[in-house]
Amino acid sequence: MNSTVAGDNRAPSLIVRATLAMISVILLVFLLHAVYVYTSQRAEIIDATKDDINESLQRLSENIAPFMAAYSVNEYEKLVATETALKEHFAVVVKDREMGEIIGEPYYVSGRIRSEEGGYVAYQKDSAALNERLGQAYMSDTATITGADGEALGQVSVYASDAPLVAKLHKVIVEELLTILVLSVTLSLLLIAVLRRYFLHSLQRIDLAIRHRDEEGIPLQPVPDLQYREIRGLGQTINTMLESIKESRAKRKIESLRLENTITGTHTGTWEWNVNTGETVFNERWAEIVGYSLAELAPISIETWNALVHPDDLKKSARLLERHFLGELPYYECEARMRHKNGHWVWVMDRGCLMTRTDDGQPLMMYGTHQDITERKEAEKQLSMAAGVFRHAREGILITSAKGIILDVNAAFTQLTGYARQDVIHQNYQLLSSDRHGELFMKTMLKALHEEGVWSGEYWMPRQDGAVFPALMTIAAVRNRAGEVEHYVTLVADISNLKQNEDKLRLIAHYDNLTGLPNRILLTERLRHATLVARRRKEELAVVFMDLDGFKEVNDTCGHAAGDQLLTILADRMKYALRECDTVARLGGDEFVVLLPDLSGKDGCRQVLDRLLAAVSAPACLGEGQVQVSASIGVSIYPQQPDVDADTLLRQADMAMYQAKQNGKNQYYFFQPVSAPMMPVLPG
Numbered sequence: 189m190n191s192t193v194a195g196d197n198r199a200p201s202l203i204v205r206a207t208l209a210m211i212s213v214i215l216l217v218f219l220l221h222a223v224y225v226y227t228s229q230r231a232e233i234i235d236a237t238k239d240d241i242n243e244s245l246q247r248l249s250e251n252i253a254p255f256m257a258a259y260s261v262n263e264y265e266k267l268v269a270t271e272t273a274l275k276e277h278f279a280v281v282v283k284d285r286e287m288g289e290i291i292g293e294p295y296y297v298s299g300r301i302r303s304e305e306g307g308y309v310a311y312q313k314d315s316a317a318l319n320e321r322l323g324q325a326y327m328s329d330t331a332t333i334t335g336a337d338g339e340a341l342g343q344v345s346v347y348a349s350d351a352p353l354v355a356k357l358h359k360v361i362v363e364e365l366l367t368i369l370v371l372s373v374t375l376s377l378l379l380i381a382v383l384r385r386y387f388l389h390s391l392q393r394i395d396l397a398i399r400h401r402d403e404e405g406i407p408l409q410p411v412p413d414l415q416y417r418e419i420r421g422l423g424q425t426i427n428t429m430l431e432s433i434k435e436s437r438a439k440r441k442i443e444s445l446r447l448e449n450t451i452t453g454t455h456t457g458t459w460e461w462n463v464n465t466g467e468t469v470f471n472e473r474w475a476e477i478v479g480y481s482l483a484e485l486a487p488i489s490i491e492t493w494n495a496l497v498h499p500d501d502l503k504k505s506a507r508l509l510e511r512h513f514l515g516e517l518p519y520y521e522c523e524a525r526m527r528h529k530n531g532h533w534v535w536v537m538d539r540g541c542l543m544t545r546t547d548d549g550q551p552l553m554m555y556g557t558h559q560d561i562t563e564r565k566e567a568e569k570q571l572s573m574a575a576g577v578f579r580h581a582r583e584g585i586l587i588t589s590a591k592g593i594i595l596d597v598n599a600a601f602t603q604l605t606g607y608a609r610q611d612v613i614h615q616n617y618q619l620l621s622s623d624r625h626g627e628l629f630m631k632t633m634l635k636a637l638h639e640e641g642v643w644s645g646e647y648w649m650p651r652q653d654g655a656v657f658p659a660l661m662t663i664a665a666v667r668n669r670a671g672e673v674e675h676y677v678t679l680v681a682d683i684s685n686l687k688q689n690e691d692k693l694r695l696i697a698h699y700d701n702l703t704g705l706p707n708r709i710l711l712t713e714r715l716r717h718a719t720l721v722a723r724r725r726k727e728e729l730a731v732v733f734m735d736l737d738g739f740k741e742v743n744d745t746c747g748h749a750a751g752d753q754l755l756t757i758l759a760d761r762m763k764y765a766l767r768e769c770d771t772v773a774r775l776g777g778d779e780f781v782v783l784l785p786d787l788s789g790k791d792g793c794r795q796v797l798d799r800l801l802a803a804v805s806a807p808a809c810l811g812e813g814q815v816q817v818s819a820s821i822g823v824s825i826y827p828q829q830p831d832v833d834a835d836t837l838l839r840q841a842d843m844a845m846y847q848a849k850q851n852g853k854n855q856y857y858f859f860q861p862v863s864a865p866m867m868p869v870l871p872g
Contacts, residue, residue, distance in 0.1 A: 222364040245331040272300040278349035326350035457558030463551040466490045479529030498525035535565040584680035592617040606652035624648040641665040700774040703759035711773035715834040728787040729826040733841035736778035737853040738817040761803035820848040821856035
């Protein structure tokens with residue numbers, strides 16, 4: 189029988205499909221190359237921009253320093269203008285700490301920034317428009333300006349725009365696209381010609397040979413030998429296949445029926461079961477689920493299933509099968525555990541349907557499927573555990589979407605914050621923002637979440653009533669398999685008690701328990717800081733060492749409780765006699781140290797010392813009587829030549845205090861070098 193396939197003209201063209209495929213591959217290769225070139229060029233341009241910024245930062249920080257130290261604002265502003273125009277930076281901003289102190293601000297800010305018209309204008313920190321434009325910079329970096337003594341004088345920041353980057357990359361893209369277009373067209377035409385000459389001609393000969401078929405569509409003659417090895421192999425394979433088809437015709441109807449019944453009841457692993465004889469057929473996937481090959485499971489029967497399934501699940505399976513055989517269930521379906529070859533259990537979903545019965549109505553042939561559901565069961569277990577943790581955790585738990593919309597909170601969260609669950613669900617996470625955290629804090633948090641996927645730290649969490657409480661908060665990103673953020677999970681723990689304990693410990697560590705005055709530890713910190721400030725501002729600082737005269741007699745006569753009361757009274761008097769910027773500390777016993785910063789010479793110091801002597805020597809009421817003590821005071825002035833440290837200042841003041849005691853008490857002495865005698869000063 190001679191026949192041809194109708195509708196050949198409507199069939200897709202192999203040459204067209206092959207050509208399109210090759211063109212797609214060519215375009216893909218060139219596009220990948222273009223992407224590589226684009227990426228490389230972009231990286232080089234960015235690196236060059238960074239190098240320009242770093243070079244300008246180094247040059248400006250070195251050149252501005254002497255002018256900044258000399259308060260020559262106009263001079264370093266000229267340097268900034270020159271550097272900005274020369275390097276075509278987007279902006280250069282200078283923060284001058286020295287000038288800032290003069291004008292009463294943290295920094296004096298100046299600089300140059302490119303305007304929207306393309307020129308440069310002076311940067312003004314109070315200009316909202318300029319600040320908004322500064323925020324449009326593509327990248328920036330900052331360097332610290334230090335003086336000759338290493339002290340920080342200010343900062344200089346250089347900003348770069350992305351306009352040069354965009355222009356250069358646009359040029360690269362255009363050039364690459366033109367190259368891709370030309371090369372793609374050329375190679376495509378060449379490949380089409382080769383395909384037609386060496387491939388299509390041979391396929392046409394094969395097509396001609398197999399056009400003549402019998403009533404079942406089998407070619408009547410074999411494919412002839414062809415010139416090229418690859419195509420010849422195809423022809424030989426077709427001929428071998430034709431022989432196999434003829435041999436398998438007799439079996440095809442039986443196999444076709446079996447395949448049709450299996451397809452009806454299968455999705456993954458398949459099985460056939462003769463309920464009457466116990467004979468069973470599995471496919472390879474059925475065996476793979478439990479780690480075996482079919483050969484390893486041979487001989488296969490229903491006992492293979494019985495041996496691998498968990499005993500408890502085998503009983504459940506038998507009950508479900510019985511109900512299915514009785515017609516109570518339209519399908520058999522059972523979740524069961526099976527022993528894997530490696531010894532662990534795997535979960536399977538066993539489904540099936542009885543397809544045929546014997547003449548007397550007894551079950552005969554049943555077909556079904558096997559599906560590995562281990563991952564699903566494990567996920568259900570993990571989900572159940574997570575739900576338990578979510579419900580019963582003592583920490584507050586907050587779940588948000590990738591866009592910051594609150595999806596759920598647990599009971600602990602509502603107890604901590606006072607918010608009801610329905611009040612926060614579907615609200616933006618900004619509902620829980622705190623005014624106590626600045627913009628830099630939030631930027632740092634978002635940067636950590638973006639780069640590391642997690643942030644942890646202390647956070648002032650607001651309550652519904654407007655109050656806030658200190659919390660230890662951890663935010664973690666939950667990603668899908670593609671690496672995209674789907675949710676954020678936030679844990680909130682109230683650390684109010686911990687913070688209160690920290691404050692108590694800090695108070696105990698730094699303040700005298702009796703008088704409430706700073707103790708030796710806090711005094712040492714403040715003295716070292718005061719010397720640094722005095723040196724930087726070129727001011728005088730007085731260190732006053734004071735010892736009470738007659739205190740021991742009060743202690744011995746009136747008792748220690750009265751002595752403690754007297755110390756408390758005198759501490760309050762001394763604080764009242766001092767300036768707000770001064771510090772009085774108790775070293776222990778009846779010894780006190782006073783720090784007097786920002787002095788206008790010894791005359792200013794004497795006024796404070798006179799008030800101290802008067803405050804101490806005034807009578808004090810203890811119970812029903814009065815007592816009176818005085819003070820011997822030693823004074824050391826900073827700075828000195830040569831320079832001295834904080835400990836030396838204390839020793840000098842201590843020595844001067846002992847000199848005051850030896851010379852009559854109730855007076856103060858200024859420490860002088862050995863070559864110059866210390867001069868006493870009597871009160872009044």
